[in-house]
Amino acid sequence: MATRVISIQDVSKQYIIGHRLNGSIRDSIKGIFRRKKGSKEAFWALKEISFDVDEGEAIGIIGRNGAGKSTLLKILSRITLPTKGRFEICGRVASLLEVGTGFHPELTGRENIFLNGVLLGMSRKEVRKRFDEIVDFSGVEQFLDTPVKRYSSGMYVRLAFSVAAHLEPEVLIIDEVLAVGDTEFQKRCLGKMGQIAGSGKTVLFVSHNMSAIEQICNRTVLLEKGRMIALGPSSEVIQKYLSKSHPSVIRTESERKGDGSVRFMDFRILGTHGEEKDHFFMGEDVVFRIALLFNTARSHCDFNIEILNMLGDPYADILNHDFGLEVSGNAGETQVYEITLPEVWFAPGLYKVNIGLYKFVETYEVLTECLSFSIEQGGKIKRVTEYSPIYKVYQPSRWARIQS
Amino acid sequence: MNKVIIDSKNRSLGINLRELFKFRDLFMVLAYRDYRIRYAQTYLGFLWAIIQPLATLLVLVLVFNKAAGIKTGTVPYPLFAACGMAVWTYFSYVLSQAGGSIIASQSMIQKIYFPRLIIPFSKALVGVIDFLISFALIIILMLVYRYSLSWTIVYLPLYFLAIILTALSIGVLFSAITVRYRDFQHIIPFIVQFGLYITPVAYPADLVVKRIPTWASMIYYLNPMAGVTEGFRFSLLGTDPPSLLSYISFAVVIVLFISSLLYFNRTEKIMADLV
Numbered sequence: 001m002a003t004r005v006i007s008i009q010d011v012s013k014q015y016i017i018g019h020r021l022n023g024s025i026r027d028s029i030k031g032i033f034r035r036k037k038g039s040k041e042a043f044w045a046l047k048e049i050s051f052d053v054d055e056g057e058a059i060g061i062i063g064r065n066g067a068g069k070s071t072l073l074k075i076l077s078r079i080t081l082p083t084k085g086r087f088e089i090c091g092r093v094a095s096l097l098e099v100g101t102g103f104h105p106e107l108t109g110r111e112n113i114f115l116n117g118v119l120l121g122m123s124r125k126e127v128r129k130r131f132d133e134i135v136d137f138s139g140v141e142q143f144l145d146t147p148v149k150r151y152s153s154g155m156y157v158r159l160a161f162s163v164a165a166h167l168e169p170e171v172l173i174i175d176e177v178l179a180v181g182d183t184e185f186q187k188r189c190l191g192k193m194g195q196i197a198g199s200g201k202t203v204l205f206v207s208h209n210m211s212a213i214e215q216i217c218n219r220t221v222l223l224e225k226g227r228m229i230a231l232g233p234s235s236e237v238i239q240k241y242l243s244k245s246h247p248s249v250i251r252t253e254s255e256r257k258g259d260g261s262v263r264f265m266d267f268r269i270l271g272t273h274g275e276e277k278d279h280f281f282m283g284e285d286v287v288f289r290i291a292l293l294f295n296t297a298r299s300h301c302d303f304n305i306e307i308l309n310m311l312g313d314p315y316a317d318i319l320n321h322d323f324g325l326e327v328s329g330n331a332g333e334t335q336v337y338e339i340t341l342p343e344v345w346f347a348p349g350l351y352k353v354n355i356g357l358y359k360f361v362e363t364y365e366v367l368t369e370c371l372s373f374s375i376e377q378g379g380k381i382k383r384v385t386e387y388s389p390i391y392k393v394y395q396p397s398r399w400a401r402i403q404s
Numbered sequence: 405m406n407k408v409i410i411d412s413k414n415r416s417l418g419i420n421l422r423e424l425f426k427f428r429d430l431f432m433v434l435a436y437r438d439y440r441i442r443y444a445q446t447y448l449g450f451l452w453a454i455i456q457p458l459a460t461l462l463v464l465v466l467v468f469n470k471a472a473g474i475k476t477g478t479v480p481y482p483l484f485a486a487c488g489m490a491v492w493t494y495f496s497y498v499l500s501q502a503g504g505s506i507i508a509s510q511s512m513i514q515k516i517y518f519p520r521l522i523i524p525f526s527k528a529l530v531g532v533i534d535f536l537i538s539f540a541l542i543i544i545l546m547l548v549y550r551y552s553l554s555w556t557i558v559y560l561p562l563y564f565l566a567i568i569l570t571a572l573s574i575g576v577l578f579s580a581i582t583v584r585y586r587d588f589q590h591i592i593p594f595i596v597q598f599g600l601y602i603t604p605v606a607y608p609a610d611l612v613v614k615r616i617p618t619w620a621s622m623i624y625y626l627n628p629m630a631g632v633t634e635g636f637r638f639s640l641l642g643t644d645p646p647s648l649l650s651y652i653s654f655a656v657v658i659v660l661f662i663s664s665l666l667y668f669n670r671t672e673k674i675m676a677d678l679v
Contacts, residue, residue, distance in 0.1 A: 015677065074514075074676070075410075077516070077517050078408070078410065078517040079513070079514065079515070079516065079517050079676045080674075080676045080677055081410065081412060081673050081674070082410065082412045083412055084412050085412055086409065086410060086411035086412060086413070087409075087410055088407060088408065088409045088410075089407070089408045090406075090407045090408075091406065091407075092406065093408070095516065095517070097515045097516070098515045101511075101512055101515045101516050102512050102516070104437055104441060106440070106441045106444040106445070107437060107440060107441065111436075111437075111440065114433055115433050115434075115436075115437055118429050118430050118433045119430060119433075119512070119516055119518065120516070123429050124429045124432070124433070147444075
């Protein structure tokens with residue numbers, strides 16, 4: 001029988017979303033005089049998480065941004081304490097929540113290997129023993145005695161990951177550190193991780209890269225709003241995550257602008273089968289269903305959809321006229337439109353949608369950033385390394401060998 | 405196989421000495437890092453570590469000896485002041501470095517676990533380099549003035565330990581307290597600045613003690629550095645042993661050190677959430 005390595009029981013973490021209650025004495029003094037601390041707000045980043053991990057298992061942890069993945073890793077790495085519950089970990093733990101923690105730009109590559117290695121839990125003796133391997137793996141031996149501030153970011157990341165890759169822990173906790181470096185190096189990192197997972201070590205791995213999770217992890221935990229909503233074989237949990245319907249009604253905080261003569265009443269993002277979802281694999285069809293209410297009769301409207309990435313870089317501009325659709329309506333009339341975007345090949349990431357109705361300079365209504373959807377790597381794309389977000393789109397291609 | 409059990413119900417205040425010992429390499433590496441980056445990319449580099457105490461000593465001699473006319477009996481004034489300065493430089497360096505150390509390493513604290521106490525503690529080691537330079541200066545001055553070492557030097561390690569404890573206890577306390585209240589960052593420079601005047605660094609303590617009533621002297625010795633500095637000079641130069649009142653200083657050091665550690669330990673648990 002496999003030995004239990006990690007046992008987590010009812011772990012919860014509460015944060016006080018202080019409206020800056022910590023930070024200065026003045027606030028604390030105010031806090032004494034003011035009885036009710038109305039501006040304090042408790043927020044459970046994790047709620048009653050329990051699961052066990054056996055020796056040699058690789059566990060993936062997935063979930064949307066803010067689901068509590070990183071908080072869980074931070075607790076298991078002992079960086080922060082759980083508010084409730086307890087957990088046990090047997091064996092030496094190495095946690096990689098970031099590549100190159102403690103690297104100092106003024107120090108040379110050699111010195112940083114020692115600094116980082118010791119920070120990650122090796123003794124100086126162990127670092128010395130593995131030093132050549134680390135340097136070999138990183139491929140920066142020529143620059144060992146150069147301060148790392150002179151390194152290119154690629155070299156920096158490679159050196160940092162190499163140190164981490166040569167830890168010899170019994171339990172390895174990894175946050176999305178693979179989303180760095182060039183493809184070549186990522187492949188090596190993933191290979192190394194697969195090797196670590198295959199060598200009987202226990203691995204906990206957070207990632208947005210579903211193909212990597214599926215390849216490396218035998219079981220996967222799905223978190224949503226701090227709760228664990230699924231635990232099971234990776235492929236099943238990933239399916240559940242991707243197909244999970246998230247009601248995508250118009251959020252109230254989104255900004256409405258315009259004279260309101262036509263209003264957006266409902267806006268949903270759907271999959272090809274009409275199911276509501278907001279996670280798509282690269283190359284999947286994305287469908288927008290939008291309901292309009294004409295408060296006043298309007299004709300020949302410009303119905304515009306704009307897609308931006310999380311940084312606000314515009315990606316796509318979609319307009320009804322492009323395909324000859326006329327948008328007009330009488331007062332009091334409701335209309336529902338379905339706009340299908342066949343095969344969206346954006347790079348994996350989160351995208352926001354703005355929708356608007358105009359006519360020349362008149363704005364009837366604009367909703368900015370009212371909905372978002374994410375494109376996940378996987379599906380038709382077989383590559384396991386992270387598709388770098390520096391490339392904005394993915395260009396599908398057909399490959400054939402025509403001569404051999 | 406080592407096993408870690410974290411239970412939110414466990415509210416123990418104990419300090420895990422075994423764990424601190426396990427991370428001794430980190431202590432060395434962090435100290436080395438600080439030492440290396442201190443004079444990185446300066447033209448004079450390590451020379452600064454020598455220029456600074458020399459310049460300080462020169463100012464002390466000019467102001468306190470030549471201008472204010474402070475007499476130090478059988479001990480030549482430059483030697484007297486060099487001892488005080490060695491103590492004070494070390495103390496102020498460790499205090500100010502350790503005091504801001506947790507805030508300064510917040511990126512590390514949020515990404516990796518290790519006993520946080522290592523961070524302020526490692527500053528005590530970094531300061532030793534400066535201390536050794538000042539110490540060399542004292543030895544040179546002794547040779548110049550043909551001043552022989554006294555047998556009392558056997559007490560030196562004890563007093564040096566007291567300096568470390570004093571600097572660390574205040575430093576550790578401030579490093580933890582600034583995590584919650586950033587205001588305290590601004591207090592350390594005051595302590596360093598005013599402390600120089602209320603500590604017998606550039607003048608003998610009895611110059612003050614003789615002129616004020618006993619109760620005031622007791623308050624004077626509440627400053628832990630008062631007794632410590634006197635004791636250091638006594639052990640090195642064989643001057644009059646520090647007055648009995650200096651035991652107040654030592655008691656303060658011990659109480660301060662223990663309570664700082666306890667406070668730090670309590671704050672350590674929430675440091676990553678606060679910084």
